Amino acid sequence: MAIEVKIPPMGESITSGVLSKWHVADGAVVKKDQPLFELETDKITSEGTAEVAGKITFKVTAGTEVKIGQIVASIDESASVAAPATAPSEASAKEGAPVAAKSAEQSPAVRRIAAETGIDPASVAGSGKAGRVTKGDMLAVGEKPAAPAPVPAAAPAPKPAPAPVATGERQTRVKMTKxxxxxxxxxxxxxxxxxxxxxxxxxxxxxxxxxxxxxxxxxxxxxxxxxxxxxxxxxxxxxxxxxxxxxxxxxxxxxxxxxxxxxxxxxxxxxxxxxxxxxxxxxxxxxxxxxxxxxxxxxxxxxxxxxxxxxxxxxxxxxxxxxxxxxxxxxxxxxxxxxxxxxxxxxxxxxxxxxxxxxxxxxxxxxxxxxxxxxxxxxxxxxxxxxxxxxxxxxxxxxx
Structure with missing residues (x-):
């Protein structure tokens, strides 16, 4: 069921305002009472909040002048129960389990060499018990000749001078808020x-x-x-x-x-x-x-x-x-x-x-x-x- 999001009443003397900013993205799933938008009127600036949880769809864009009671978005309550948040995290946990287990089996020396050399122990064939990577395995890999490093230039090339700012860019024009x-x-x-x-x-x-x-x-x-x-x-x-x-x-x-x-x-x-x-x-x-x-x-x-x-x-x-x-x-x-x-x-x-x-x-x-x-x-x-x-x-x- 879609619930309409309307501009709330602000007082008898206020009939319109400018929806100056959306606090959420179009199509995002929002929570109940979550701030949705900022409304500027000629007297105050206030926030509109979500009455229900669900997926929001915008009806107007930021910067639009709106009237009190105008519909500016809708929230689909049926989308509030999205794909279970635990699903991806469970999958990630399952995928990461072997890596975590293998990391736990590594000795402190192996982890230190990995940190110093950048060599991933998972890419090294282990010669220890049950295929564990040893300090010797890491050192052996580290002794292999690496690709020749590029020869640095005699001097760094000078940075180009910043381009002059065009005359039109020396100023900006912004409409006054209400x-x-x-x-x-x-x-x-x-x-x-x-x-x-x-x-x-x-x-x-x-x-x-x-x-x-x-x-x-x-x-x-x-x-x-x-x-x-x-x-x-x-x-x-x-x-x-x-x-x-x-x-x-x-x-x-x-x-x-x-x-x-x-x-x-x-x-x-x-x-x-x-x-x-x-x-x-x-x-x-x-x-x-x-x-x-x-x-x-x-x-x-x-x-x-x-x-x-x-x-x-x-x-x-x-x-x-x-x-x-x-x-x-x-x-x-x-x-x-x-x-x-x-x-x-x-x-x-x-x-x-x-x-x-x-x-x-x-x-x-x-x-x-x-x-x-x-x-x-x-x-x-x-x-x-x-x-x-x-x-x-x-x-x-x-x-x-």
Whole structure:
């Protein structure tokens, strides 16, 4: 019986995509739940899996644009029980039995000479008991004159110079994926539709780094995950959103929508492009829960298993260019959100503390915001609240 393989539903707003890659060969026997293909849409990249085991037959080729519900292959369940896998291996075992037995009968000296000379003991007439090949038999064969070796040339011929690359081969043209097209469109749209402005500050990371160093081992033993910087910044952002609620709002036409929840989006770089999964209810999560949630969301994004629901509903975004070495940047809004926080590399720099010049691990922070909704005073206050919470983490606990 043949089972149809269809493009699964991906969400109400997604009606089509591109079957970018087959993970199996046409005509291959697949297992149940085995990944079959990769589907790229304008929002996410996901995998299709086999509902049953059997022989797959393609209906479309890789690179074809397909619609939700379209049949892209069929699986013949009757072919799932192919020729018994043990048959060839049994035959091989039977054929190889004499060879294995004969190899087991060879003495260590015979095996050593075979390895050194390349002479196969099976091709040598044995003079020992029951026809066993002896060391003398191997040496006798090795003493026979071999075919004259070719006389090496006086000098190796020079390698030909590489042919110049044709002008047409200096470039390649690849069609943008749907996801990349959507990312480009959304970024341009954000710049055109919002009155985007960026304010900067710097933060001393000493307190957070000292806490991580002091409690990291105990944290890992208890929670099975490392204590990173992102959980501190997530808590700092929630603290700042409470203090400056205008940043936790968005514009919908001529209406201001005020959010009273704290679902924070985390920018994740993948091979397919930038994705922004959402960590839900960050105000109720502990540090370990936030670290686990971020790790799981990032893995799903990079493995192509992210869903549309994972990307929707965020009220604020954090992006960390510092992991790539960025010193300073102006992040672009993740519409329809009104603000995004950019984190950057931590570098030791001389700073003035209580009239003394000291070396501290410093990070630049950048807050881009929609000036139609968020005033400069509110944006600066928000960033200062984040800075204070990182430099004095106790503020997060007491809400100061």
């Amino acid at each position: 996801l990349r097209q959507t990312i480009a469109s959304r970024l341009v749209s954000a710049q055109h539709e919002a009155a985007m402005l960026t304010t900067f500050n710097e933060v001393d990371m000493s307190a957070v780094m000292d806490l991580r160093k002091k409690y990291q081992d105990d944290f890992v033993k208890k929670n099975g995950v490392k204590l990173g910087f992102m959980s501190f910044f997530t808590k700092a952002v929630v603290h700042a959103l409470r203090e400056v609620p205008a940043v936790n709002a968005r514009i919908d036409g001529d209406t201001i929508v005020q959010n009273h929840y704290f679902d924070v989006s985390m920018a994740v770089s993948t091979e397919k492009g930038l994705m922004v999964p959402v960590i839900r209810n960050c105000d109720t999560l502990g540090m370990a829960d936030i670290e686990k949630a971020i790790g799981e969301a990032a893995k799903k994004a990079r493995d192509g298993k992210i869903t549309l629901a994972d990307l929707e509903g965020g009220v604020f975004t954090i992006t960390n260019g510092g992991i790539f070495g960025s010193m300073l940047s102006t992040p672009i809004l993740n519409a329809p959100q009104s603000a995004i926080l950019g984190l950057h590399a931590i570098n030791e720099r001389p700073v003035a503390v209580n009239g003394q010049v000291v070396i501290r691990p410093m990070m630049y922070l950048a807050l881009s915001y929609d000036h139609r909704l968020v005033d400069g005073k509110e944006a600066v206050t928000f960033l200062v609240k984040v800075k204070q919470a990182i430099e004095d983490p106790a503020r997060i606990l007491i809400g100061a």
